[in-house]
Amino acid sequence: MSVQLIKKDPKTGLLSIDNEGLDILKNIDADISICLIVGPYRQGKSFLMNRFISENENTFSVGDTDEPCTKGIWINKNPIKNSKNTCILFADTEGLESDDCDEAWDTKLFLLSLSISSIFLYNTKNALSNDAFKKLSVMVNLSQRIKIKSNTPTAFNNIKLKQDGPKFVWIVRDYSLKQTLKPNERLNKFLEMESESEKTGKKLDDIKTRNEIKDNMINLFKSFDCFYLRIPEFDGKLNLTLTEQLQSLNSLKFNKISKEFRQEFEEIRSFIYDNITPKEINNEKMRGQVFCEYLKSVVKLINSDECINLHDILSESVKAVAENILSKAKADYTTEMEKLFNDKNTCFNESDFLSKEKTISRNFIEFMRSNIFGSNNLAENYIKKFEEFREVKDHSGKLKGGKLFEFKERNEKQANILNDKVLNDAKNNYIEKMKKFMSSDLPKSWNSFYKSENDFSSECINSMNNNLITSNKTKYLNDFKLFKGEKSYSNKPYSGELLKFYNQNEQSIQDKNLRTANDLWETRKIDQRYSKKADFENALESLKSSLKNVLFECSDFDSFYSNFVNKKDIDRIRNSIIEPTTISSSVYPNYSSGINFQGTFSRPETKFYCPYPNCRFTSQSEHGVKVHIGRMHKEQFDCPYCPLCFSSEHGVRVHIGRMHRDDDSD
Incomplete structure (x- = not known):
């Protein structure tokens, strides 16, 4: 299957790039080689390109009438990658000298074909003739608009142009005459300079013109090769005339064509695959994006009839791609960093954050280094621009700006929010555990109190260590310890929540x-x-x-x-308390019934108090207090018929028998 790369703008008649074909080129992440074929229309170019790609499957459209089938330039949709990791594209072009196109359009296509091809196939019929050479020479002369660089001396320009030009392969189709020289010998003889000695007049002018054309052609192409390809003959069992066979050539199985034709064709095909190289300008190969920018610039210059300065175009193309890659790296870096914070609660400790960011930035730096082509310093210059976008440091090397600074601050802000939550959770958990511990079996022994408190505190601190998102956990751990409270040298707390529980x-x-x-x-x-x-x-x-x-x-x-x-x-x-007193008989001669007594005795002045609250009873003896208690403070038994009460049930019964006999009988 093929897609159009170049088409004719119906309004202006200028070259126009088709976006579908451009997308194919843009997505090629490998060096690009283009094998392109030009030549008069209806000469079998599309058939050859189809068979170069596949023996039996058709990539390009082939018509069976005398109307040109291909318009503009078409390429195969699926590039072919060889063992050297080069992507090969086959480009089929609109035939030259068709009735619906003029010389200006042919020239534009020819110039573009020269500028983008690695192998330039020139397809003609019958013989390698002067007539075919003249048609080619007209285009070659116009190609003098292709320069290596502006203001470059002609001699140097020719040398460099030959180095950067495509390989020229002339395919002579349907030859019928016996060939006395091999194809390359015939082509080399054709390109030999003619002697201008002993020539005068018109003949001398003709020779000079031919030599100039040959010189231009030699300077335009890197190398020259030629192949003959006979008329395809088919198996006689097909029962088709030659005309019918040629008209249905593209639909017939390739193995139905004669062995001789297939051998000559395979020689050409092998040469192409063996000798095709990536398109190079000034020794710089081109990949998808650079090639697209290069193509755009060449088309623009051809349309404006300006000189095509290949090195300048490539240089500008490389810079344009480098700018695009830098912009993409910046945007994708920002996107990847944003993904780290998809969840508003997501954050990382500083070392993990810097490690993740370093991995992301390293990937984009490698991406830039792999995709920016040009001088050795170009990629590094753009990587430096990316680094300046990524981070800005002050004179001391401290980060003060750039995207990394923005994301670092964002991470720190989210980390602070999470860390504050971790700290608050630890505080609440500590209080909850201490309250539960202190809610029963009080009081606690101090060993049990401090052991449990230490266990709860260690559990909270371990949880904080596991959940804090910071390289400086000390700040939050100190905040928790300050909240919990400090202990004095005597192990008694003097502040914080611990002091409350201690109290x-x-x-x-x-x-x-x-x-x-x-x-x-x-x-x-x-x-x-x-x-x-x-x-x-x-x-x-x-x-x-x-x-x-x-x-x-x-x-x-x-x-x-x-x-x-x-x-x-x-x-x-x-x-x-009153201690015992010594009394003299001379002082109290009549004490103790008037007996004159000399000696000492204890005066019974000591008072004994009733021990029951609110009772003011006192006695001179302990026995009196006991009797009082027996009467007044022991269990009482009330009379059910009157307000009297007694010290025993027996007393109540005796009282009822005496005083309430009649009441009791009722």
């Missing part, structure tokens, strides 16, 4: 110890009235000794005990 546990410990102390105080009735102060002090000492053994996590026992007993108003208790 909560401390208060719980104090409450528990206070309850324990109160229970022990009540159990031992420390606040009862003593007859001797020594007994009271002994009771306090016993209480103190017991509290030392039973208090929970009391680090400052002396302070606790002092505060506790002071709140119990022990000074009041001490002052209420």
